Amino acid sequence: MRRALLLICFMAWHIPCLRAQYNLSVLEDTARTLTAQQALDIYKNGGFSKLESAYLNPGFTNSVFWIALPVRDTAAAKDLVLLADNAHINHLEWYALKDSLRLLAVTGDFHPFRQRPLVHNTFAFPLNDGAQLYLLKADKHHESLQAPLIIRSRAQLQAQQTSEALVNGILTGIVLLIILFGTFLFITTRDKVYGWYALYVCSMLLWIWANKGLGFHYLWPDSYFFPSRARPVFVLLNLVLSLQFLKGFTGIRKGHWMYAPFIVFQAIWLIMLGMTLWPVDYTRFVQTNFYLQRSLPLFSLLVIGFITTGLIMQAVKGNRPSIIYLAGISVLIGFATLETLYHLGKIQLPEFFAHFGMFTGVVLEMIIITFGLAARFNTYRKEKEAALLAMNAQQKALTDTIVTVEENERKALADRLHDEIGSMLSLASLQLSAAQENPLGSETKLQHAGDLLKDVSHTIRNISHQLTPVAIEKYGLLHAIEDMAQLANASGKIHIELVLVGFSGEKEYPRNFQHTIYRIIQELLQNILRHAGASHALIQLIEHEDACSIIVEDNGKGMENGAAAPGFLRSIHSKVSYLDGILQIESEPNQGTMVNIDLPLPGKN
Template sequence: MRRALLLICFIAWHIPCLRAQYSFHVLEDTARTLTAQQALDMYKNGGFSRLESAYLNPGFTTSVFWIAVPVQDTAAAKDLVLLADNAHINHLEWYALKDSLRLLSVTGDFHPFRQRPLVHNTFAFPLDEGAQLYLLKADKHHESIQAPLIVRSRSQLQEQQAGEALVNGILTGIVLLIVLFGTFLFTTTGDKVYGWYALYVCSVLLWIWANKGLGFHYLWPDSYFFASRSRPVFVLANLVLSLQFLKGFTGIGKSHWMYTPFAVFQAIWLIMLGATLWPVDYTRFAQASFYLQKSLPLFSLLVIGFITAGLIAQAVKGNRPAIIYLAGTSVFITCIMLENLYHLGKIKLPEFFAHFGMFTGVVLEMIIITFGLAARFNAYRKEKEAMLLAMNTQQKALTDTIVTVEENERKALADRLHDEIGSMLSLASLQLSAVQENPLGSETKLQHAGNLLKDISTTVRNISHQLTPVAIEKYGLLHAIEDMVQLANASGKIHIELVLVGFSGGNEYPRNFQHTLYRIVQELLQNILRHAGASHALIQLIEHEDACSIIVEDNGKGMENGATAPGFLRSIHSKVSYLEGILQIESEPNQGTMVNIDLPLPRKN
């Protein structure tokens, strides 16, 4: 309850300050050569000008600035603190004038965090009792400098720190939950959009932490190298990742007109990122660094304008993700524009907005986009459910086809047993009965009966091979197919050429796969014999590393539409689907037919 009241008071009034009781005077040292004593002398001689708004904001500059803070009530100053409320000033020197001018502290981004006189995310300088004047040297030449100057009591500073810590903790927790949400969706669906979103949000959070001084305070407190580069590094990473996420979220593919400009922008930002992280002291290249930092916000403003125009065009066309992204980023884009203008020294921002406006805008943007991603995930889930339903329907249809084919095969077998075997057994029975009734001429009748029994035996063996190819079990798949083709060639009505490659390892594949493979070749051959009217055919069975191919060609009468299989190929379709293969048929009337089947190979026994 106490924290909630503290938060409400902090947001509503933002800790009243003591600016009215203190005046600030500034001197710009364009040559960057003044000493503290020389600056003091110039102040006494009227060389400083009054800083009316208590806000040092020259923007990008090549100068060093001296700020004078005269004290009227020296006894009351012992409980006061001067805030230079910017976490990114390279070098600061804090002097006090009592009997003489003396240096109290040296701090800044170019010094370890522990060197700050008071632990604070920005720069807090305690006032001493008895000093009539304070001098603050602020050096950030060849960069952008802003420093709101605020005098507060120590108790007010503690309340401010507690309030800021609470707000920062709440907003950071919200953003981290969004990062975890995006990571969860990425690991669940494998959709890269969610992964890019998690990285994008994470880069935004790190940029805000760097911008507010939290990163230097907690993450890299001893890094001179990274403390002064963290903000441009994370803002560049944020820009690159935001475009990467935007392309996936709104469906901007390689054929889209915005894809190439996006790629160019990303390349430019990556070059800038590489230059920022180049392991050299950038102060040696102050002028080049100055132009790089000055061009970044200008270029970013132009790109933001282009992206906004592109998103509006997509939204007008009814692109729902573009509408969601545009709605979510409208606040953030406004904040970025204000931030860029702030760094350019063109505008001044209210104190509260400078502290939490960007953070709040980011959180609002992330919440809106997260709702859009949740809707995308819901659509993905429904799509998967529809796909599973379609697969179940397809599997049921495949099962029905297999059952129908099996029933037809059983019926054909029953008809053959009844018509062929039954009739031949009846003739053999008649012959034997005739022998019993009239022994005369029994040798001829017995010979006829023996021949019928041989035919019955041959027919039963052929039917048995059709039901279960025993040759596969005894001699292997290749021998069984060779035997089948040899029997077809023995009729003399057609010449079949057989090409077998691979499958030399015997029964190394599962029995069910070999039998189904045999049945496919058998049915293709039967279709040629019964329907094609061909005089020549070619059958190829080729084993590859992880698949096998069946290619059957004939010079028969062909079909009207090779793309649509006739009814007598339905059984082959079902078997190929059962083995998760691909069936292609090419045929033209009087031009023959070619059937190409690709089947994945199962694991070997």
């Protein structure tokens, strides 16, 4: 309750500063050669200029600045602190003039965090030395320098730190939840857009932490190399990841007019990122760094203008993700503009928005886009459910077909047993009965009965082979197909030509796979023999690297393309579907038929 009340007070009430009681003055050292004593002498001679707004804002500069803070009541000043409210000043020196000029502290983001006079995300300098004059040297040459100079009591500073820690914690927690949400969706759906979103939000959070000095405070407090590079690194990384996410979120693919420019922009930013992270002391290349830092905002603004124009065009066409992204980015740009104008000294903002405007804009943008991603995930879930329903319906239809085919096969088997086996056994029984009743001519009758029983045995053997191709088990798939073709050729009604390629290691394939291939070829051949009226047929079974092809051609009477599939084709289609294959049929009346089947090989695809 106490922290919540403190947060509300911090958001609604601008903590009063004491700058009106103190006159700050500034001296610009363009040559960057002045010592502290020389700066003090110039101050005593009236060479400093009054800092009207207590806001040091030269922008991009090549100079060093000296700020003078005279103190009238040294006793009252012992409880005060001078706050340079910018976490990214490279080098600061803090001097006090009492009996003599003394150096009290050296700090900045070129120095370890522990060198700061007071633990604070920006730079706080206590006025507790009893001095009548304090000098602050601020050095950020060849970069942009903005530093609001605020005098506060220690109690006010403590209240500000407590409130800022609470707000930073709340906003960081929200962003971390969004990152976890994006990561969860990526793991669940394997959709890359959620993964890019999680990385994009993470880079944005790191940039916010770097911008507010939290990164230097908690993540890289002893680094000399990274603090001054942290903000441009995370800005560039964020720009690259934002475009990567945007391409997936709004559906910008190859061939889209925005795709190629996006690739170019990302390449330029990655080059800038490599230059920024180049492992050398960039102070040796200050002029190059100066141009790099000045070109980055200009180039990024041009790109943002291009992207915004493209998104507006997409939104006008009804692209829902573009509308959502525009809404989110508009909120962020609004808050970013306000905070930038504040840091440039152009406007005054309430304390909360002055310190957390950008962070708040980021959180609101992420919340808006997260709602869009949640809607996308909901659509994905519905599509998946619809696909599962369709798959279930297809599976049911396939099962019904298989059951129907099995029933038809049982009926055909029953009819054949009844018509062929039953009739032959009846005739054999009659011959045997006649031989018993009339011994005369019994030898002839017994011979006829024996011939009938041999036919029964032969027929039963054929039926058995049709039910379970024993030849596959004994001699292999290729030999079984050859036997099948030889039996057909023995009838003298048709000539079957075989082309068998591969399957030398067919034993490695499952038995069910080989049996199904045999059944498919068997059914196609039986259809040719029974219905096609063909004199010639070609059967090809070819094993490829990861699939096999079955091609069966005949010169029979054919059938109309687009006509309803005969029952035998529905049976074959069910078997092909069972093996995840593809069935194609080409046929015309009196022009024969060609059936082309492609089946993936088990374990190869």
